[in-house]
Amino acid sequence: MTRVIIYSGKGGTGKTTISAATATLLARMGRRTLVLSSDPAHSLADALGTTISRDRPTPIIPGLYGLEVDTIYEWRHNLGGFQQFVASTYANRGIDRSTAAELANQPGLDEILALQRVMQEAQSGRWDAIVLDTAPTGNTLRLLAYPEMIIGGDAGKKFFRVYRGLANVARTFKRDLPDDRFFQEVGALLEKMEQLANFLLSQEISLRLVLNPERLPLLETRRAYTFLNLYGMLVDAVMVNKILPRRADLGPYFDYWVRLQQGYLREIDASFAPTPIFRTVLQEGEPIGVKALEAIGRATFGTADPGALLYDERPIWLEQWNEEGERGQYELCMRLPFLDEEEAVELTRNGPDLSLSVGRIQRTIALPRILYNCTLGEHRYEDGVLRLEFRETAEERLQPLVEESDEVRVEAA
Numbered sequence: 349m350t351r352v353i354i355y356s357g358k359g360g361t362g363k364t365t366i367s368a369a370t371a372t373l374l375a376r377m378g379r380r381t382l383v384l385s386s387d388p389a390h391s392l393a394d395a396l397g398t399t400i401s402r403d404r405p406t407p408i409i410p411g412l413y414g415l416e417v418d419t420i421y422e423w424r425h426n427l428g429g430f431q432q433f434v435a436s437t438y439a440n441r442g443i444d445r446s447t448a449a450e451l452a453n454q455p456g457l458d459e460i461l462a463l464q465r466v467m468q469e470a471q472s473g474r475w476d477a478i479v480l481d482t483a484p485t486g487n488t489l490r491l492l493a494y495p496e497m498i499i500g501g502d503a504g505k506k507f508f509r510v511y512r513g514l515a516n517v518a519r520t521f522k523r524d525l526p527d528d529r530f531f532q533e534v535g536a537l538l539e540k541m542e543q544l545a546n547f548l549l550s551q552e553i554s555l556r557l558v559l560n561p562e563r564l565p566l567l568e569t570r571r572a573y574t575f576l577n578l579y580g581m582l583v584d585a586v587m588v589n590k591i592l593p594r595r596a597d598l599g600p601y602f603d604y605w606v607r608l609q610q611g612y613l614r615e616i617d618a619s620f621a622p623t624p625i626f627r628t629v630l631q632e633g634e635p636i637g638v639k640a641l642e643a644i645g646r647a648t649f650g651t652a653d654p655g656a657l658l659y660d661e662r663p664i665w666l667e668q669w670n671e672e673g674e675r676g677q678y679e680l681c682m683r684l685p686f687l688d689e690e691e692a693v694e695l696t697r698n699g700p701d702l703s704l705s706v707g708r709i710q711r712t713i714a715l716p717r718i719l720y721n722c723t724l725g726e727h728r729y730e731d732g733v734l735r736l737e738f739r740e741t742a743e744e745r746l747q748p749l750v751e752e753s754d755e756v757r758v759e760a761a
């Protein structure tokens with residue numbers, strides 16, 4: 349089985365650098381490794397200090413291959429008929445061909461095509477490990493969890509079948525209806541999307557979130573973490589990059605930044621434990637080339653195996669039930685093995701976030717959207733899992749988000 353590791357995170361945090369470093373380290377350990385980038389603004393080759401092909405894996409060092417997925421190439425290869433049809437439909441409305449081609453390339457499709465390429469490579473049996481460096485967006489993460497969204501799931505499939513039947517009949521009368529190649533390709537795409545959805549949830553795949561010790565990346569990463577966990581994707585590590593070293597010679601200007609970062613590092617620990625957290629120091633120069641990347645990889649992972657599944661439990665999940673005639677009721681479950689059962693848990697709701705503190709431990713999690721308009725009820729702590737009850741209320745649905753604060757005591761389980 350091929351191990352697949354996907355690095356994701358906000359722009360400029362170091363996804364490409366950490367991806368290339370991980371892959372270099374894996375190759376040095378003797379594993380057949382492919383590092384692949386899905387960012388249309390490729391910089392993988394720049395980080396590795398080499399050139400990389402856009403259609404077939406390019407050898408970089410023994411055991412390491414690189415590929416920068418070219419979505420235009422993948423489009424033509426997989427979806428030429430589909431793109432042609434969409435482009436000609438736009439062209440009929442007076443939009444010129446090049447603009448039409450751009451419009452046919454729907455947002456998110458780049459990522460889907462790259463993931464399909466990852467799936468093909470993983471199934472080829474050629475690799476022990478594949479590392480995917482992604483584009484800097486929060487939204488493509490949603491696509492990872494919902495590939496069926498783009499094509500409308502079951503309803504989309506039914507519509508597609510009906511439309512295909514109608515088009516077959518109507519084509520004799522009307523010229524600009526899609527031809528059979530379009531339907532074959534969209535049909536194949538639907539099938540591939542389904543395979544992709546299953547592939548993404550398999551046990552060999554995990555995501556690692558890359559962030560810097562700063563406010564905005566922390567907030568975004570919290571949301572991605574909750575979201576991915578709720579949708580059953582495995583987040584097996586959190587990578588904190590560009591940490592300022594604690595050195596006496598940095599001077600007062602940097603002392604301020606070092607102190608600020610130390611605060612965020614503590615918040616990061618509290619936000620993502622028990623998921624393993626790895627730290628990478630801001631290097632003295634830009635880490636370009638295999639040698640620098642290997643060094644950064646070793647410093648980051650220490651004795652841990654960068655190819656291992658570093659954590660395989662779900663730290664957050666949502667349980668739902670509906671009693672007869674009752675409104676929706678949910679239980680948000682969090683694995684928090686470090687809590688002291690006797691201590692009081694204090695919960696503070698802050699719009700879309702929930703902070704909890706127990707003794708000296710402070711933790712903030714981003715709530716799933718479905719709970720935004722629910723009221724927090726009782727909570728209990730059982731077998732290392734904190735369970736929070738949420739209940740939907742009709743009135744609150746209409747109200748804007750307000751700050752509210754609930755303080756409750758934990759009952760010893």
Ligand SMILES: Nc1ncnc2c1ncn2[C@@H]1O[C@H](COP(=O)(O)OP(=O)(O)OP(=O)(O)O)[C@@H](O)[C@H]1O
Pocket residue numbers: 357358359360361362363364365366387391482483484589590591628629630631632633634635636
């Ligand atoms: N630990 C580090 N020390 C010093 N420089 C670093 C470190 N990590 C990354 N960099 C540099 O920071 C810049 C951004 O890093 P990188 O390209 O890996 O980020 P990215 O998340 O892939 O960015 P994008 O979102 O644009 O794809 C690069 O110039 C890289 O060399």
Ligand SMILES: [Mg+2]
Pocket residue numbers: 363364365387391481482
């Ligand atoms: Mg990048």
